[in-house]
Amino acid sequence: MSNSRTGRWFVNQPPVRDAVTQLVCLPHAGSGAATYRDWQSRLGTSAEVIAPQLPGRDGRFREPPAASTREVVEALVEPLLTRLDTPDRTQGSGPAGSRSPRPFALFGHSMGALLSYELAHELVRRGRPPTHLFVSGYSAPHLPRRPGRPVVHELPDTELVAHITALEGTNGAVLEHPELLELLLPVIRADYKVCETYRYRERPPLPFPITALGGDSDPEVPEKDLHAWGDLTSEELVVKVFTGGHFYLHSRFGEVMDALRTSLTRTDRLTGGTCI
Template sequence: MAADGSGAWFPYPAQGADEGSPLLFCLHHGGGGASAFRDWQRLLGPGVEIVPVQLPGREGRLAEPAERSITALTERLTGPLLERAGERPYAFFGHSMGALLAYDLSHALGAAGRPPAHLAVSGYVPPHVRPATSVHTLSEEAFLAHVTGLEGTPAAILENPTLLELVLPVLRDDFAACETYAYVDRGPLDVPIAVFAGESDPSAPSALTARWAELTGAGASVDVFPGGHFYLQDRLPELLQALRTRLALFPVASQDGGGTP
């Protein structure tokens, strides 16, 4: 296990949150980075502190190799998360790969006596029913076609060979991390789960995403939004309002919602 300091994992200083407020650790999708959550603090207001998590191999950690194992990421992240949270209540939000990592972390932190108050998962089928896939083993052409079909990679990257050369290996490593994850039945979490999905997401059909409820003994909710795998890019205001409602950590939104998109 690498001896990771907390600074690399949490690249953004706390800004705009009340002192001592609950924390929402945000885990990005495969191929993404912590910058995916750069606007969330402003939009959600001061009642909760948004803490984007930066995985190795991207953005400010580009010089590091990406981690090809969710289990290894959990082992490396558990200590920094405990240090960052301190005694404050916290929750997870994870989209796609981030949802799987947030789930695994919830078990690990629960075993350490510091479970999250809530787990929010988005755009991912629960690991106990997720079909086996091998996207990370596809040829370069087929892999690029799959990534393009998800409609989450900006055209400026897809059309630039130099940028693609940087991004595609990280994406492949992230797919490998998810596709080699071995689900182990550790019993239900004692943590409520909020499930979010795009109604036309081919990788996370709503009939399967609803089965996250089977992995908790503390209740689950499901919200489905118009859009595909990256529905949250177009539906961010609606998603954040649903988070305010679903996560008990969040204060009831004021009339102005603490900032509107």
């Protein structure tokens, strides 16, 4: 996938032709497409994993990170639609050679959950909605900011490092090397600013189910904040809580993959309000 509309965003991500659906995965603060490098092998043909490479990371280090969710969505949506709708297999029983795009879902962890939510609204507006939204490790965006929570993007470097270290989501080797840390911190700071300057806009609820995932000891996202995602869909909400903290999906990787595979391949309707 290297044409001009998709090249920067989806480098070395060829289509998985036998996949039942597509799963677009957006990263947490400071991370990139490589976060999802092991997902395809675990999900197999239940989903083709599509992980956009955001500016400021991966092979796009020379580009400045985005300053807002709107900036990300406006830049990503056209390349994403091109990538999603690239015909790679014949579907249905229409005339020979007729092709229709496969269904797709969105997944995002932490900052990626917020980006996925905003992207979902834009895709609805364009008449190409996903079938499902998976949000992980992020409070429903219409909730007020909790009192006393620090403004992370304004913290001094030492406090910012302490914050991300406590969340246990960044490779310890990176944090111990000043040269790598010098490259990473501006991206993390910019990503936190995207989240912390976000302003929720009232819109109709999303017309497809949401699954909210989280860790039972996440200091950032209490379980009740996951249930609040139900306010943002006209369909069912499923809440899945795993043992672990903010980055439970690392320590419970196999369980998360099993849960996603099950949700992506189900044909029956989800049961609203379930907590697993």
